Amino acid sequence: MLRTLIVVCFLVVATNQTSLNKIVQDNFGGVQATLRAGRRSTPTSRIIAVQNNVFQRTVRQTMDNLGLERSVAVRQVREAVESMRDRHHHGDGKKPGGFPSSAIVPLLSIPSDVCNNTIAGCDSIYPYYTVDGTCNNLDNPFWGAANVALRRVRPAAYENTFEPRGAGGDLPSARLISTQVHKDLDKPDSEITQMLAHFGQFLDHDISLTPENEAECCEHASESECFPISVPLNDGFFSALTTPQSCLEFSRSSAYCYEETREQFNAITAFLDGSNIYGSDQETANKLREFAGGRLLTGASDLLPDIEGFRLAGDIRATEQPGLTSIHTVWMREHNRIAADISNSNPNDDDNTLFQKARRLVVAEWQNIVYSEWLPIIIGSEAIDKNQLKVHRQHNGYKKTIDPSAINSFATAAFRFGHTLIQGTVNLVSKDGKETSQYQLRDNYFNTALYLQNDGETMVQMLKGLTTQASQKFDQYASEDLTNHLFPEEGHNFGSDLIARNIQRGRDHGLPGYQAFRSLCDLEEMRDLTNRRREFNDNNWDKLSAVYSSAEDVDLFTGGLLESPVRGGVVGPTFACIIGQQFSRLLAGDRHFFTHTGQAGSLSTSEFSWASQRRLRDVLCDNTDIVSLQDNVFKSYGEQKRCDGNSGSSGSHHHHRHRG
Ligand code: HEM
Numbered sequence: 001m002l003r004t005l006i007v008v009c010f011l012v013v014a015t016n017q018t019s020l021n022k023i024v025q026d027n028f029g030g031v032q033a034t035l036r037a038g039r040r041s042t043p044t045s046r047i048i049a050v051q052n053n054v055f056q057r058t059v060r061q062t063m064d065n066l067g068l069e070r071s072v073a074v075r076q077v078r079e080a081v082e083s084m085r086d087r088h089h090h091g092d093g094k095k096p097g098g099f100p101s102s103a104i105v106p107l108l109s110i111p112s113d114v115c116n117n118t119i120a121g122c123d124s125i126y127p128y129y130t131v132d133g134t135c136n137n138l139d140n141p142f143w144g145a146a147n148v149a150l151r152r153v154r155p156a157a158y159e160n161t162f163e164p165r166g167a168g169g170d171l172p173s174a175r176l177i178s179t180q181v182h183k184d185l186d187k188p189d190s191e192i193t194q195m196l197a198h199f200g201q202f203l204d205h206d207i208s209l210t211p212e213n214e215a216e217c218c219e220h221a222s223e224s225e226c227f228p229i230s231v232p233l234n235d236g237f238f239s240a241l242t243t244p245q246s247c248l249e250f251s252r253s254s255a256y257c258y259e260e261t262r263e264q265f266n267a268i269t270a271f272l273d274g275s276n277i278y279g280s281d282q283e284t285a286n287k288l289r290e291f292a293g294g295r296l297l298t299g300a301s302d303l304l305p306d307i308e309g310f311r312l313a314g315d316i317r318a319t320e321q322p323g324l325t326s327i328h329t330v331w332m333r334e335h336n337r338i339a340a341d342i343s344n345s346n347p348n349d350d351d352n353t354l355f356q357k358a359r360r361l362v363v364a365e366w367q368n369i370v371y372s373e374w375l376p377i378i379i380g381s382e383a384i385d386k387n388q389l390k391v392h393r394q395h396n397g398y399k400k401t402i403d404p405s406a407i408n409s410f411a412t413a414a415f416r417f418g419h420t421l422i423q424g425t426v427n428l429v430s431k432d433g434k435e436t437s438q439y440q441l442r443d444n445y446f447n448t449a450l451y452l453q454n455d456g457e458t459m460v461q462m463l464k465g466l467t468t469q470a471s472q473k474f475d476q477y478a479s480e481d482l483t484n485h486l487f488p489e490e491g492h493n494f495g496s497d498l499i500a501r502n503i504q505r506g507r508d509h510g511l512p513g514y515q516a517f518r519s520l521c522d523l524e525e526m527r528d529l530t531n532r533r534r535e536f537n538d539n540n541w542d543k544l545s546a547v548y549s550s551a552e553d554v555d556l557f558t559g560g561l562l563e564s565p566v567r568g569g570v571v572g573p574t575f576a577c578i579i580g581q582q583f584s585r586l587l588a589g590d591r592h593f594f595t596h597t598g599q600a601g602s603l604s605t606s607e608f609s610w611a612s613q614r615r616l617r618d619v620l621c622d623n624t625d626i627v628s629l630q631d632n633v634f635k636s637y638g639e640q641k642r643c644d645g646n647s648g649s650s651g652s653h654h655h656h657r658h659r660g
Contacts, residue, residue, distance in 0.1 A: 020062060024080040027058040038214055039316065041254070044114060044147055044281065045211035045267045049254035051115060053225075055081070056162075056255070070161070071260060078258040082116065115257035117142045127601025128356050129363070129592055131278070131285045133269030136404070136591050143403050144270045144589065146280040149256045149263040150210065150408035150509075153520055153581065158510035162262040164227050164252070165507040171553055174503035175231045175238075175248060180547045181558055182499040184424075184480040188470040192570065195466040196377060196634040197421035198323040199616065203370060204418070205315040205324075206276040207586070208411040209267040210505075211254045218247040225252045227508050229500050237484045241494055248496050252508045264509050268315065270406040271590050272370060274363045276315040277331045287312060294339035294354025296332050301456040304329055311448055322444050322451045323426065326462045333623040335362050364594035364603055364611035365619070373615055375583060377634055379576040380569025387584040393608055397588060397596045404589030407582050409517065412509050413556040414578035416502050417571050420474055420561060424481030427469040428461040432627045433640065436465070442485035442495065460624045467620070467633040474570045476540065476561045502557045513552050514559025514574070521577035526551050535563040535573055621646040 041049075055077065062073040119142070122135035129136065133145035142148050159167045217226035229248040231238045238245040256265040268280040277296075279285035287307055290297045297305040304311040304318065304325065311319050313328040339358035343349060349357070372391045376384050384390060428437045439450060450458050472479065478499050488495035515526050526533055529545040536544065540562040548554050556574075563572025571579065591599050594611055603611065617629045621643035630638030 019065065020076055020080055021084070023061050023065065024058055024077060024084060027054050027061070028081060028084065040209070041211040041214065042209075042267050042281070042316065045254055045265070048114060048147060048257055048265065049211065049213060052255040052257055055258050074258070074260045081258065114147060117148070125600050128360060129269075129271060129273040131282050132280055133271055133273065133275070136271060137400055137589070138591075139400060140403070144405050146267060146269050146275075147265060148405055149259065149265045150208070150411060151403060151405050152408050153578070154409065154512050154516045156261050156263075156510035157512035157516070158262060162255075162510075164504075165510050165512070166553075167227070167507075171507065171555075172547055173230050173232060174500040174507070174555075175229050175235065175497060177503055177547055177555070177558055178478075178483055178497050178500040179232075179236060181476050181543050181562070182420075182478045182483065184483065185477040187473045187475060187477060188423075189421075189473040190470055191636055192377065192421075192471045193467055193634055193636055194323070194421075194423055194426070194469045194471050195616070196374070196570075197418050197471050198327060198466055199374060199634070200378070200415075200418040200421075201324055202276060202327045203272075203374070204411075204415055205317055206268075206272055206274065206366075207270055207415070207582075208406040209315070209317070210264050210411055211267045213251040213254055215251040217249055217251050221247075226250075227252050227504060229497070229504050238494065245494065248500060250501065250504050250508075253505070262510065264408060264412075266406045266411070270404055270586065271592075272363070272367050272586055273590075273592070274314065274331070274359065274366055276313065276318075276328065277335060277362065277366075278359060279314040284312075284314065288314065289355065291351055293343055294349070294351055294356075294358050295336045298332065298336065302329075302333055303452065303456050303459070304332060311451075319446055319448055319451075321441060322439075322448070322459075323462055323466055325448060325451045326459045326466075329456075329459060330463065330619055330623050331362070331366070334365075334619050335359065337622060338362055360601065360603075361607065361611065363592075364607065365614035367594045368611050368614055369616050369619070371583070371587070372612070373632060374634060375579075376569075378570045379580050380566045382566065383569065383576040383580040387580040389580065389583055389587060391595055391612060393595050393597060393612075395597050397593065398591050398599055399588040400591070402585050402589035404585045407578065407585075408509055409511055409556060410578050410582040412506050412511055413502065413560060414571075414575040415582070416557060417474060417561065417575050419482060419498055419502065420476065420478050421471040421570075422479050422482060423469060423472055424479035426462070427465040428458065429465040429468050431457075431460050431464055431625055433464065433468065437461075441479070441481040442488065445487050445495075460626060463620060463624060464626050464629075467629055468636075470636055474561075474565055474572075476543065476558070499557075503555045506555050506557055511556055514554040514556045515551050517556055517560075517574050517578065521574050523573060537564055540564075618646055 058077050059073045062068055062077055063070060119134055122138050122141050124138050135141045137143040157165050159165060213225040215223055215225050217228040220226055221228050227250050229250050231246050231248060233239060253264040256263040269275045279288055288296055299305045304313055318328045319325050335358055338361050339354050342357050343354050368391060371389055375389060424441050425438050426441060428439065444450060482498040484494060484497065486496040486498045518526055523535065524533065529548065529551050532538065532541040544554060544562055560572060560575045563574060565571060566573050566576045569576055587593050592601055594603055596602055615631065616633050617631060620626055620629060620633065626643055628640040628642045630640060632638060
C-alpha cells in the first residue's frame with residue numbers, strides 16, 4: 001500500500017513536471033520580443049517587460065492546469081525557465097544592454113543574466129564605474145546597477161496581489177485630487193532659483209528611469225497593463241474643451257522579471273556616476289564618445305551631438321525640456337574641458353585613459369555639488385546630519401552591506417517634489433544679465449528649436465535665466481503647463497497632467513499610503529483625518545480631509561506635498577526622510593564615491609581637494625561665456641561675481657590653465 005502510494009506520488013510529480021515544462025516551453029519558446037526604445041523605455045526594459053508578461057501568463061496557466069497555489073507556481077515556473085535557459089545558452093557572459101534597436105529576438109535566446117542576476121565575475125581592482133553599474137558591490141554585483149528592481153522600504157499594497165492600489169475604485173480619481181489640491185497658484189519663493197529645480201531633474205535622471213508599457217489605455221482600459229486616469233465630468237479644464245476629454249492615457253510601469261510580488265525596475269544605474277552624461281548601457285556609451293582625446297562627441301557649436309536626428313546624451317530624456325537639455329550640455333562640455341586639461345599635462349595618455357580619468361574627476365565634482373551645495377538646501381541640515389551626508393574624506397565611509405539601488409517611494413513620490421517648483425513661464429536672460437525675454441514650457445517639450453537657436457547663445461540665456469529666476473515655492477500647487485499641458489500632441493491645446501500621473505504612478509506601483517511612511521520617518525501615527533497633525537497647517541489639513549475619506553487612503557505624493565517644509569530646507573519631513581535615506585545609500589553603498597579612501601580608484605589628496613571645492617557656478621563659468629554669477633547658483637541672493645579668472649584646472653596635476 002505504502003509502496004503504491006509512493007509510486008503514484010512520484011508519477012504525479014513526474015507528470016506535473018512534464019506538463020509544467022510543456023507550459024513553460026509553449027509560452028516562452030515561441031515568443032519574440034520587439035526591441036524598440038521609446039521615451040520611457042529601452043530595448044532591455046522591453047525584454048524584461050515581455051518576459052514578465054509571459055511569466056505571469058505561464059504562472060496562471062500552471063495554477064489552473066496543475067491546481068497549484070500561486071507562490072508554488074511562481075517558484076516552479078521560475079526554476080523551469082531558468083533551467084531551460086541554461087540549456088539554450090552556454091553562458092555567453094553578455095551583459096544587459098547593447099541590443100540592436102528594432103530587432104526581433106526570440107525570448108529564450110536573450111542573455112539570461114538580464115533577469116538572472118548572474119555575472120561572469122567582477123574585476124575587483126578595476127578603478128572606474130562600470131557603464132551599467134554592475135560590480136560596484138563585489139558581493140552583490142547587481143546592487144545599484146541598471147535593470148534591477150526598485151527597492152521597497154515599506155511592503156507593497158496592491159489590490160489582489162498585483163492590481164494597482166485602489167483599482168477597485170475606492171480611491172478618488174488622481175485627476176480629481178490634482179484639480180482639488182494641486183491647482184496652479186503663482187507663489188514664487190524669493191530664496192531659491194529655478195536652477196535648484198532643473199538641476200534636481202537632471203540629478204534624478206542620474207538615479208532613476210522607471211520604464212512603462214506603451215498601450216492605448218483609454219480605448220482598451222481593461223487590458224492588463226492599462227490603468228487610465230478618469231477625468232471627472234465637471235473638470236474645469238478637460239470638460240470645458242471643445243473636444244471634452246474624459247480619460248487621460250496611462251499605462252502601468254513595466255513589471256520586473258520573475259518576482260512573486262509585482263516590482264518595477266530602474267533602467268539606469270542608481271549611482272551618482274554621471275550616467276546621465278555617459279549612458280547606462282554600452283551601446284549608448286559608445287555612441288556618445290568621440291574615441292579621440294578622451295572626449296565625448298559634440299555637435300556644432302559644442303552642443304549635444306546629433307545622432308540619427310536625435311540630440312543624444314547619457315539619459316534618454318535629455319530633450320524633454322530646454323533647461324534640462326542645457327544642463328546636459330554644460331556637463332558634456334565640462335568632461336571635454338577636463339579631458340583636454342589632462343591631455344595637456346599627460347600627452348602620452350591614450351584615448352581611453354584620458355576618457356576614464358576625466359570621467360572620474362567629472363563624477364567627483366558632480367557628487368560634490370550634489371552633496372555639498374544642492375542637497376542641504378532641499379532637506380535641511382538636520383536630515384543631512386542624521387544621514388551623515390556631509391562631504392568629508394574618510395577611510396571607512398564605504399559600507400558593503402548597504403544597497404544603493406533606487407527606492408521605489410523615492411523615485412515614484414518623494415523625489416518628484418521638484419514638479420511643484422517648476423515655472424511655466426521661463427526667463428531667458430542675456431549672459432551679462434541685462435536683457436530678459438521669456439518662453440512657455442508647454443510649447444517646448446521635446447523641442448530643441450530654442451536650444452539650437454543662434455549657435456547655442458539662447459542656451460546660455462537659459463542657463464543664466466535659471467540662476468536668476470525664482471522657483472515656485474515647495475507647496476501643493478503646480479503649474480498648468482504641467483497639469484493641463486504636459487506633452488500636448490501636435491495641434492492639441494491640451495496635454496496630460498503630470499501631478500495626476502504621479503499619484504496614479506504611486507498606485508500603479510502599489511506604494512502604500514502616506515500614513516505608512518510616517519512611521520518610517522518617526523512621525524506620529526495618523527489613523528484618522530479628524531485631528532490635524534503638526535506637519536500640516538490648517539488650510540492644508542482641510543484640503544486633505546476634503547479630498548480623502550480616510551487617513552489610509554492619502555497618497556504619498558499628495559500627503560508629502562501638503563506638509564510644511566523642514567527648518568532650513570525646501571521639502572517637508574516625510575520627503576526629507578525618504579530623500580535622506582536614498583542619498584545615504586548612494587554615498588555609503590557606492591564603493592567609488594569620491595569621499596572614500598583606500599578603495600580601487602579612490603581620489604588622490606589633490607584630486608579630492610580640487611573636487612571638493614568645485615561649485616556649479618564654476619562649471620557654468622568654465623563652459624559658457626556667462627559674465628558673472630553668484631557663488632551659490634541655487635540661491636537667489638549673493639553678489640554677482642565675474643566669471644573670468646575662474647580657474648577650472650582639474651587638480652590631476654599642478655599645472656594651472658586659465659581661460660583665454
Ligand atoms: C519641466 C520639468 C519637468 C517635467 C516636464 C517632468 C516630467 C516628468 C514625467 C513626464 C515623468 C514621468 C511621470 C510618470 O508617468 O510617472 C517624470 C518623472 C519624474 N520626475 Fe519629473 N519632470 C520635470 C521636472 C522634475 C524635477 C524638477 C524633478 C525633481 C527635482 C523631477 C523628478 C522626477 C522623478 C524622480 C521622476 C521619476 C523618474 C523615474 O523613475 O522614472 N522632475 N517627470
